[in-house]
Amino acid sequence: MSRIIVVTSGKGGVGKTTTTANLGMALARRGRKVAVIDADFGLRNLDLLLGLEQRVVYTAVDVLAGQCRLEQALVKDKRQPNLVLLPAAQNRTKDAVRPDQMKQLINAMTRAFHYILVDCPAGIEMGFQNAIVAAQEALIVTTPEIAAVRDADRVIGLLEANNIKRIHLIINRIRPAMVQANDMMSVEDVQEILAIPLIGVVPDDEHVIVSSNKGEPLVLAETPSLAGIAFDNIARRLEGESVPFLDLTPTPDGFFSRLRKAFTTKIF
Amino acid sequence: MLLELLERFFPRSPNSRQQVKNRLRLVLAHDRTDLPPHVFESMRQEILEVVSRYVDLDRENMEFSLETSEGATALIANLPIRRVKLVDPQPSPTAKAEAPTAPPAEPTAPELPLASETADEAVPTMPDSPPQAPIPTDLDASPEANSPPIEASPPAGTDLASSDGTGSADQASSPAADSAKAD
Numbered sequence: 001m002s003r004i005i006v007v008t009s010g011k012g013g014v015g016k017t018t019t020t021a022n023l024g025m026a027l028a029r030r031g032r033k034v035a036v037i038d039a040d041f042g043l044r045n046l047d048l049l050l051g052l053e054q055r056v057v058y059t060a061v062d063v064l065a066g067q068c069r070l071e072q073a074l075v076k077d078k079r080q081p082n083l084v085l086l087p088a089a090q091n092r093t094k095d096a097v098r099p100d101q102m103k104q105l106i107n108a109m110t111r112a113f114h115y116i117l118v119d120c121p122a123g124i125e126m127g128f129q130n131a132i133v134a135a136q137e138a139l140i141v142t143t144p145e146i147a148a149v150r151d152a153d154r155v156i157g158l159l160e161a162n163n164i165k166r167i168h169l170i171i172n173r174i175r176p177a178m179v180q181a182n183d184m185m186s187v188e189d190v191q192e193i194l195a196i197p198l199i200g201v202v203p204d205d206e207h208v209i210v211s212s213n214k215g216e217p218l219v220l221a222e223t224p225s226l227a228g229i230a231f232d233n234i235a236r237r238l239e240g241e242s243v244p245f246l247d248l249t250p251t252p253d254g255f256f257s258r259l260r261k262a263f264t265t266k267i268f
Numbered sequence: 269m270l271l272e273l274l275e276r277f278f279p280r281s282p283n284s285r286q287q288v289k290n291r292l293r294l295v296l297a298h299d300r301t302d303l304p305p306h307v308f309e310s311m312r313q314e315i316l317e318v319v320s321r322y323v324d325l326d327r328e329n330m331e332f333s334l335e336t337s338e339g340a341t342a343l344i345a346n347l348p349i350r351r352v353k354l355v356d357p358q359p360s361p362t363a364k365a366e367a368p369t370a371p372p373a374e375p376t377a378p379e380l381p382l383a384s385e386t387a388d389e390a391v392p393t394m395p396d397s398p399p400q401a402p403i404p405t406d407l408d409a410s411p412e413a414n415s416p417p418i419e420a421s422p423p424a425g426t427d428l429a430s431s432d433g434t435g436s437a438d439q440a441s442s443p444a445a446d447s448a449k450a451d
Contacts (some may be wrong), residue, residue: 146288146295153296182283189285192337193292 002110003171006135010151012122013142020119021049025217026235028082032114038088039131040121047087051215064101067076094127106134107182137166143173168199177202200234242255295333297341324350
């Protein structure tokens with residue numbers, strides 16, 4: 001039996017797809033069989049973030065229409081055989097699929113995978129309803145900004161109303177220097193407001209952009225970035241491991257610290 | 269939550285992080301309680317009316333908001349009092365306004381235990397001179413007095429009235445009792 005986890009946020013652009021792609025890959029690297037499902041019909045992006053866009057042949061809609069078998073639609077990742085992607089249709093809209101159909105599709109997959117991660121589209125309409133229908137757990141992704149937190153709060157309410165009780169929080173794109181300067185909410189601020197357990201904090205990292213440019217999830221990079229390590233830690237916590245949160249306090253940039261750096265950095 | 273309240277009155281140098289937290293608490297409290305703004309406004313007006321019957325409020329400096337903290341939502345009101353009004357439960361000969369004897373049109377705030385009446389007529393607005401009404405007392409009050417009883421006399425329609433029939437039925441003028449009399 002799989003763990004069916006929906007990755008949602010309410011607000012768009014906070015990092016749901018990035019999280020789904022990286023978490024999926026991180027879990028697969030730990031030996032778990034993982035299926036990631038793109039529930040964003042019409043505006044699919046999970047294939048792009050995984051670098052699998054050229055390999056999409058059939059989509060979830062084709063499977064539901066009976067035009068192909070489920071196995072034919074699942075895209076296997078050549079870099080990591082434990083990971084498969086079920087792509088969304090690009091030429092349809094969120095109303096192309098009904099929640100009961102989504103549930104049918106996901107239930108057909110539970111026997112073969114340890115984890116099924118569903119990448120939820122932004123919003124709270126049909127796409128959201130489709131994405132949460134089979135989920136037992138949810139990961140709420142938010143950034144420390146007012147609009148994202150407000151939407152996350154609404155989504156938490158909707159999830160609880162839909163009987164999804166295991167909800168965890170991922171705070172994405174945090175900028176520790178801004179937090180210190182009191183220009184951004186801290187992790188504790190957001191946690192106190194949303195009042196759900198925290199499972200991960202991911203710093204704002206330029207490597208995220210580079211990784212999506214390349215279609216290569218952060219966790220696969222040779223030199224791990226902070227964001228990559230953070231996603232890997234979330235995967236470990238999902239597995240039950242107790243992992244301390246990364247120390248993201250910014251390095252001091254005062255005169256003396258720079259002087260010290262000047263003396264200690266190797267030039268030759 | 270007390271700490272945040274104190275911070276609101278004695279703010280440290282304002283920074284955007286504190287601002288955004290305050291704004292979010294307010295906004296989420298409203299979102300979560302799902303009170304439409306006009307309903308919230310009516311509630312606010314009514315509460316202020318009730319309080320104004322007893323004390324004079326400083327309307328310029330008052331605060332009245334829904335706030336949320338750590339998963340709990342609360343209605344927080346900070347109503348600076350200018351002075352206390354003398355509450356006159358019985359009409360005096362000099363009082364211009366009189367409490368109505370007819371039952372109120374409809375209960376505007378069913379939860380409030382006091383019998384409802386319009387705030388304008390409830391307490392005569394006293395000028396700064398000492399009150400002319402006699403000291404309110406129940407000692408020589410007759411059961412048929414015009415004044416509404418201080419004890420809970422629930423307005424028509426609540427179950428309390430029917431179960432409390434014996435108590436409120438004695439006060440003949442009580443509007444709730446009239447409708448609550450079972451037979």
